[in-house]
Amino acid sequence: MIAAIRYVRRALRRAWxxxxxxxxxxxxxxxxxxGLIDSLHLREWRGRxxxxRxxxxxxxAGRTWGS
Incomplete structure (x- = not known):
């Protein structure tokens, strides 16, 4: 049961x-x-x-039931 909950949680996190x-x-x-191509704000967003990713x-990498 716990493995299934973890699986669902990971699937939801992946979707989000x-x-x-x-x-x-x-x-x-x-x-x-x-025309906004470079600023500290945009660099932060790219980093995010x-x-x-x-x-x-x-x-x-861990898409199995037991992980």
Missing amino acids: LVYEIHETESYLRACARD VCTM CELASLN
Whole structure:
């Protein structure tokens, strides 16, 4: 039972990360369209995307029931 709960929790976290990455990249593209290509704020957002991608990769690495 606990393994199933962990599996569902990880699946929900993966889905949320995919959504966050998509929305953040959309925001960055909108900024680029508006001519905002480099600032400390945008660098921070790009860093967040990298962090989210790393977390997503680590979650995808353990996609089994027992983990």
